[in-house]
Amino acid sequence: MLLRDFKIGKKLLLINLISASFTMTLLILSIAIIALITNRNNLIQDLKIQSRILGESLSASIAFNDAQSAQHLLEALRWSPYIQKVVVLNREGQTFSSYPLQVKIDLNQKLTFWNSLSNVVIQQPIGVSNQQVGQIYIVASLHHIYIQLGKFLLLIFFGMILAGALGVYMIRRLQINLTKPIIGLTDSMRQVSNTDDYSLRFNLDSKDELGELASGFNTMLGKIESHQAKLDSELLRRKHAEDRLQQLAFYDEVTKLPNRHYFKERMEGAVASSIRYKKLCCIMVIDLDDFKIVNDTLGHNVSDDLLLAVAKRLSNVIRTSDVLCRIGGDEFALVLENILIAEEAIQVAKKIINTLSQPFVLEGREVFIGASIGVSLCPTDTADIPILLRNADTAMYSAKNQGKNSYQMYQPEMESKNILRFSLESALRRALENNELLLHYQPQVDLISNQTTGFEALVRWNNAELGLISPTDFIPIAEEIGLIIPIGEFVLYTACLQAQQWRERHAVDINISVNLSGRQLIQANIVERILAIVESTGLPFNLLTIELTESILMDHSKETLDKLEKLSQSGFTISIDDFGTGYSSMSYLKRYPIDTLKIDRSFVSGLPEDANDVAITQAIIALAKNLDMKLVAEGVETEEQLEFLRVHKCDTAQGYLHSRPVVAEQAEQFILNKNDRNVVMNNE
Numbered sequence: 001m002l003l004r005d006f007k008i009g010k011k012l013l014l015i016n017l018i019s020a021s022f023t024m025t026l027l028i029l030s031i032a033i034i035a036l037i038t039n040r041n042n043l044i045q046d047l048k049i050q051s052r053i054l055g056e057s058l059s060a061s062i063a064f065n066d067a068q069s070a071q072h073l074l075e076a077l078r079w080s081p082y083i084q085k086v087v088v089l090n091r092e093g094q095t096f097s098s099y100p101l102q103v104k105i106d107l108n109q110k111l112t113f114w115n116s117l118s119n120v121v122i123q124q125p126i127g128v129s130n131q132q133v134g135q136i137y138i139v140a141s142l143h144h145i146y147i148q149l150g151k152f153l154l155l156i157f158f159g160m161i162l163a164g165a166l167g168v169y170m171i172r173r174l175q176i177n178l179t180k181p182i183i184g185l186t187d188s189m190r191q192v193s194n195t196d197d198y199s200l201r202f203n204l205d206s207k208d209e210l211g212e213l214a215s216g217f218n219t220m221l222g223k224i225e226s227h228q229a230k231l232d233s234e235l236l237r238r239k240h241a242e243d244r245l246q247q248l249a250f251y252d253e254v255t256k257l258p259n260r261h262y263f264k265e266r267m268e269g270a271v272a273s274s275i276r277y278k279k280l281c282c283i284m285v286i287d288l289d290d291f292k293i294v295n296d297t298l299g300h301n302v303s304d305d306l307l308l309a310v311a312k313r314l315s316n317v318i319r320t321s322d323v324l325c326r327i328g329g330d331e332f333a334l335v336l337e338n339i340l341i342a343e344e345a346i347q348v349a350k351k352i353i354n355t356l357s358q359p360f361v362l363e364g365r366e367v368f369i370g371a372s373i374g375v376s377l378c379p380t381d382t383a384d385i386p387i388l389l390r391n392a393d394t395a396m397y398s399a400k401n402q403g404k405n406s407y408q409m410y411q412p413e414m415e416s417k418n419i420l421r422f423s424l425e426s427a428l429r430r431a432l433e434n435n436e437l438l439l440h441y442q443p444q445v446d447l448i449s450n451q452t453t454g455f456e457a458l459v460r461w462n463n464a465e466l467g468l469i470s471p472t473d474f475i476p477i478a479e480e481i482g483l484i485i486p487i488g489e490f491v492l493y494t495a496c497l498q499a500q501q502w503r504e505r506h507a508v509d510i511n512i513s514v515n516l517s518g519r520q521l522i523q524a525n526i527v528e529r530i531l532a533i534v535e536s537t538g539l540p541f542n543l544l545t546i547e548l549t550e551s552i553l554m555d556h557s558k559e560t561l562d563k564l565e566k567l568s569q570s571g572f573t574i575s576i577d578d579f580g581t582g583y584s585s586m587s588y589l590k591r592y593p594i595d596t597l598k599i600d601r602s603f604v605s606g607l608p609e610d611a612n613d614v615a616i617t618q619a620i621i622a623l624a625k626n627l628d629m630k631l632v633a634e635g636v637e638t639e640e641q642l643e644f645l646r647v648h649k650c651d652t653a654q655g656y657l658h659s660r661p662v663v664a665e666q667a668e669q670f671i672l673n674k675n676d677r678n679v680v681m682n683n684e
């Protein structure tokens with residue numbers, strides 16, 4: 001492990017220990033050397049003094065050649081801890097005396113450095129009356145000095161150990177004081193980097209560099225925190241924007257359901273898994289019936305509410321695994337995955353029709369719509385996604401053509417019917433310019449006077465290629481594509497002009513009834529248009545009856561009420577066609593200015609045998625009488641029906657019994673022959 005890998009505390013401790021040990025060692029060595037030199041010098045000085053004293057004492061012994069007394073003197077040196085040996089030489093240089101006895105000194109031996117570290121040799125001449133009589137050599141050992149020095153050093157060593165321990169303790173304390181904040185800072189940094197929590201702060205109450213470091217660290221965190229907050233809010237904003245784009249790209253704003261893009265993606269997945277797991281999947285296209293009327297009459301806000309309510313109802317009848325999307329204005333689509341038999345899809349379609357047939361309450365009004373559903377199965381019909389969708393569309397159109405509020409499973413034969421519809425549509429667009437439209441008139445006969453009092457004008461379309469086309473086939477198409485407006489105006493103008501011509505020609509007031517489509521009535525200027533057209537023909541307003549179906553009155557809107565009141569006040573008669581078949585609530589009868597009810601031919605057909613038809617017809621007659629309204633019975637085909645209606649005080653009859661709808665010339669005959677049925681009957 002390298003020094004740089006140690007923590008700061010250990011580094012500091014180690015550096016301090018090494019430097020202290022080095023310094024101490026140097027110090028001890030210096031002290032030891034100085035002590036050694038000093039002691040040695042002191043010893044030399046002492047020995048010199050001693051040798052001089054000894055020399056003076058020995059001078060007499062040498063002079064008198066008294067070796068014994070010299071020996072005694074030398075013996076006294078044994079108390080010196082330093083003196084190793086002493087040799088006294090006489091004048092001739094022979095050993096006179098020594099200590100210890102018989103000891104010799106090699107006087108020729110060279111004094112080396114190493115010798116000088118262990119011994120000290122002192123030479124002192126011995127004189128008597130200024131004459132040298134001998135010499136004294138003292139050899140002293142430094143051993144004792146070394147022992148003293150050793151003891152001294154041992155003492156210093158222990159002192160140093162103590163000082164070292166104290167130093168370590170102090171360093172440790174210092175280190176704790178220094179490194180604690182650093183460790184705290186490091187921990188804080190680690191915590192911040194682990195948790196990304198930039199609101200953390202490291203509080204250090206200190207004004208030194210560490211205090212500055214901590215405050216710098218906190219400031220930096222503060223800045224990062226504020227940057228992070230900005231970044232977070234920017235990221236959030238972007239996320240919202242992305243979500244919003246995703247929402248817009250794949251979801252419908254009004255219903256919050258997935259849109260067409262999403263639907264196509266899900267279809268791909270459903271088809272792929274249907275093939276892989278050998279199960280059926282079903283695509284359902286659900287088109288709302290009469291949604292355009294709601295949209296045109298009640299406005300966009302209410303229709304948006306309606307779409308939302310439809311989406312909720314649809315969601316309630318499907319499984320959570322089914323995918324419901326809004327793929328167009330009033331068009332929804334459903335993907336059902338993992339179904340075993342077609343019957344499962346049929347059950348769902350029935351549930352949808354049932355739930356959407358219930359009235360919707362929007363802004364306090366009851367609104368009725370229905371749905372036409374087309375169903376296509378994968379892989380039974382096809383596994384090609386665009387074709388699958390087209391098949392479901394084809395089936396949906398087929399359901400619509402067959403009277404709406406129903407479902408159809410895709411059949412290949414539907415293609416040809418659809419082609420027929422498209423050719424009908426394009427031919428209808430040219431019908432007016434080509435004068436292919438004409439009117440037939442069906443007489444309405446007063447049941448008391450037996451006189452023809454009026455006619456219902458019914459449009460006919462005679463196309464060179466397609467032949468005579470029934471209004472039940474082309475009026476719904478004209479309504480869908482908006483052509484009903486010019487067609488309706490053509491009918492109104494032609495019928496009023498015809499009635500006026502009959503009036504002028506035969507001096508008789510003939511009432512004329514004209515059907516007014518819902519699409520016509522919702523035009524903002526419909527009242528002005530009707531007034532202008534009728535006025536242009538010269539027909540008195542009181543001779544025109546405007547026939548409306550019950551469904552037109554469903555919205556209870558103020559606009560419809562205003563329009564009908566204006567029409568009524570202008571003198572026109574307002575009549576409800578096919579009464580009793582459409583709208584369950586009859587509250588509109590009181591609200592709107594209605595003059596006449598037309599009993600639907602489905603009730604008349606069962607008269608007088610069918611007890612239900614009898615009861616309903618009687619009830620309608622009673623209702624009309626109570627509300628002071630006139631009654632016209634439609635579809636009167638037999639004398640028995642006519643008799644029943646007469647007995648029950650119905651006012652007017654219209655039907656094949658008197659005449660089918662006929663061209664104007666034949667209708668005129670009817671006026672001339674004063675209700676001679678045989679003249680004009682059955683010409684259609």
Ligand SMILES: Nc1nc2c(ncn2[C@@H]2O[C@@H]3COP(=O)(O)O[C@H]4[C@@H](O)[C@H](n5cnc6c(=O)[nH]c(N)nc65)O[C@@H]4COP(=O)(O)O[C@H]3[C@H]2O)c(=O)[nH]1
Nearest residue numbers: 458459471472475491515516517635636637654655656661
């Ligand atoms: N089985 C039977 N049928 C009888 C009898 N008497 C009359 N009818 C038929 O019943 C329909 C009566 O017209 P609607 O209820 O207004 O029903 C009309 C009306 O809703 C619509 N229509 C016809 N002409 C116009 C028009 O000019 N404008 C609008 N908006 N709709 C029209 O087309 C529907 C069908 O018209 P049409 O085919 O002319 O069929 C006519 C008429 O031919 C009878 O005794 N027995």
